[in-house]
Amino acid sequence: MKDSFPRGQTAIVAAATYGMGEAPGFTNMELATHASIRALTQAGLQPKDVDGLFVVTMDDTLAGLSFAEYLGIRPRITDNCRTGGSSFEIHAAIAALALAAGQCDVALIAYGSNQRTSSGKLTSSSRPSPWESSYRPLNPVSSYALAAARHMHQYGTTKEQLGEVAIAARKWAQKNPDAFMRDELTMDAYLAARSVSSPLGVRDCCLVTDGAAAVVMVRADRAQELTQHPVYLLGAAAEITHREIACMPDLTVTGTARAARRAFAQAGVRPADIDVVELYDAFTINTILFLEDMGFCPKGEGGRFISGGRIAPGGELPVNTNGGGLSCVHPGMYGLFTIVEAVQQLQGACGERQVPGARLAVAHGNGGFLSSEAVLVLGTSETL
Amino acid sequence: MSDMRPEQEFFRYLKEGRFMIQRCRDSGRHVFYPRVAEPESGSTNLEWVEASGEGTVYSMTTVSQKPPAPNYNVALIDLGEGPRMMSCVEGIAPEEVRIGMRVKARIVRKNEKPIVVFVPA
Numbered sequence: 001m002k003d004s005f006p007r008g009q010t011a012i013v014a015a016a017t018y019g020m021g022e023a024p025g026f027t028n029m030e031l032a033t034h035a036s037i038r039a040l041t042q043a044g045l046q047p048k049d050v051d052g053l054f055v056v057t058m059d060d061t062l063a064g065l066s067f068a069e070y071l072g073i074r075p076r077i078t079d080n081c082r083t084g085g086s087s088f089e090i091h092a093a094i095a096a097l098a099l100a101a102g103q104c105d106v107a108l109i110a111y112g113s114n115q116r117t118s119s120g121k122l123t124s125s126s127r128p129s130p131w132e133s134s135y136r137p138l139n140p141v142s143s144y145a146l147a148a149a150r151h152m153h154q155y156g157t158t159k160e161q162l163g164e165v166a167i168a169a170r171k172w173a174q175k176n177p178d179a180f181m182r183d184e185l186t187m188d189a190y191l192a193a194r195s196v197s198s199p200l201g202v203r204d205c206c207l208v209t210d211g212a213a214a215v216v217m218v219r220a221d222r223a224q225e226l227t228q229h230p231v232y233l234l235g236a237a238a239e240i241t242h243r244e245i246a247c248m249p250d251l252t253v254t255g256t257a258r259a260a261r262r263a264f265a266q267a268g269v270r271p272a273d274i275d276v277v278e279l280y281d282a283f284t285i286n287t288i289l290f291l292e293d294m295g296f297c298p299k300g301e302g303g304r305f306i307s308g309g310r311i312a313p314g315g316e317l318p319v320n321t322n323g324g325g326l327s328c329v330h331p332g333m334y335g336l337f338t339i340v341e342a343v344q345q346l347q348g349a350c351g352e353r354q355v356p357g358a359r360l361a362v363a364h365g366n367g368g369f370l371s372s373e374a375v376l377v378l379g380t381s382e383t384l
Numbered sequence: 385m386s387d388m389r390p391e392q393e394f395f396r397y398l399k400e401g402r403f404m405i406q407r408c409r410d411s412g413r414h415v416f417y418p419r420v421a422e423p424e425s426g427s428t429n430l431e432w433v434e435a436s437g438e439g440t441v442y443s444m445t446t447v448s449q450k451p452p453a454p455n456y457n458v459a460l461i462d463l464g465e466g467p468r469m470m471s472c473v474e475g476i477a478p479e480e481v482r483i484g485m486r487v488k489a490r491i492v493r494k495n496e497k498p499i500v501v502f503v504p505a
Binding site: 130131132134135136137138142145146147149150153194195196197198199200244245246247251 | 391395417442443444445446447448456458460468469470471472479483484494497499
């Protein structure tokens with residue numbers, strides 16, 4: 001049976017964030033709920049209308065139960081995907097399948113984290129590996145650093161090219177009032193930043209912030225009743241390749257390659273058709289790897305592709321228009337924020353950072369150490 | 385071999401000063417990290433063999449520490465037998481480690497625990 005997806009049969013009708021940056025005094029669940037109420041309200045819905053619940057939080061392996069209880073609802077389908085930051089894209093894919101099959105009528109996908117104000121550093125809820133711990137890698141950064149070093153060795157990617165990724169993200173953040181870091185970032189400042197795990201330094205690493213987000217999905221035939229600007233899910237695919245970095249088959253190729261091929265085929269689009277890309281930039285190397293793997297440029301050419309401001313404001317390919325995990329927000333897991341930003345771009349709601357006429361967008365999620373990759377293709381009604 | 389407790393046995397061999405890895409008798413392929421079944425095929429026809437200790441650096445990173453704690457190396461090593469493992473290269477400055485460098489395994493003790501590290505061959 002051929003790989004298939006209910007293209008255009010479901011739509012995101014609301015997308016919201018809450019507490020981006022610093023939101024002291026809230027629990028993860030409280031933050032997720034605030035974002036959820038904002039999103040539901042946009043669509044004129046209430047928690048009791050939700051019968052498909054998709055949530056993950058970093059501190060609760062039974063978050064699906066906790067959240068249903070917190071909202072006071074009894075969902076027909078619930079998922080608590082634990083593939084890391086790609087969980088949200090996977091949730092959207094499963095929600096679409098469930099909606100299309102009539103297993104639910106209103107799906108809510110939510111996330112919240114107080115990571116910054118509660119601990120100040122990236123926390124992990126996964127079991128430490130006995131094959132890694134003796135060597136004291138600083139995870140996640142060391143695993144991504146190993147990938148960056150390999151890419152530099154194989155393809156001649158330079159530190160300055162990684163710097164251009166950071167600088168492009170910061171330029172987009174400067175156009176986003178919700179972004180956490182908006183000061184100018186020069187190449188000198190980027191290069192002077194303290195090394196953390198070579199070749200990655202402080203400015204190669206995502207932020208540690210608080211933040212919550214939520215999106216609401218329904219079947220397409222109801223979308224226009226709930227919003228003037230439905231954003232349709234045209235394709236969705238994911239791939240896991242490993243968990244720990246020593247088991248990644250090739251450190252320069254991620255699961256994004258096969259996931260994107262499938263998602264684009266489902267949607268019937270090619271990279272050249274995409275107007276805006278929101279991808280999971282946990283570290284600067286990510287942007288280079290994922291643009292290559294999605295087919296925006298050949299493998300190994302990512303550093304050269306992004307050079308000269310191609311992905312910065314005014315460049316040919318808008319990438320991470322909110323400022324990304326590098327400069328906008330990164331509350332432990334960022335994948336739901338790529339979806340929110342993609343939706344807002346397609347709704348024409350991005351103000352100063354709006355990509356004019358955006359009709360097709362990619363929202364990408366990454367989990368673990370380049371371990372789990374998920375790609376959504378989203379489009380306006382003109383793309384159906 | 386269905387009684388094998390791979391994780392336990394690996395570390396017990398290490399305590400005895402032996403770097404052992406698994407080999408699948410059906411495919412001839414070596415397995416690391418130790419498992420109850422060969423990846424993909426699921427074959428449980430596994431045996432322990434002495435690792436040659438030969439390796440090549442596949443990638444590396446220098447982890448920075450707050451002075452005076454020294455920076456240190458973390459590396460991915462491709463074993464001569466095929467599998468890749470995380471380890472570190474010792475005996476040279478972390479910044480001197482290069483991808484493609486040939487290295488050889490040694491068992492050393494860190495905090496009372498034996499671990500496999502590599503030195504330039």
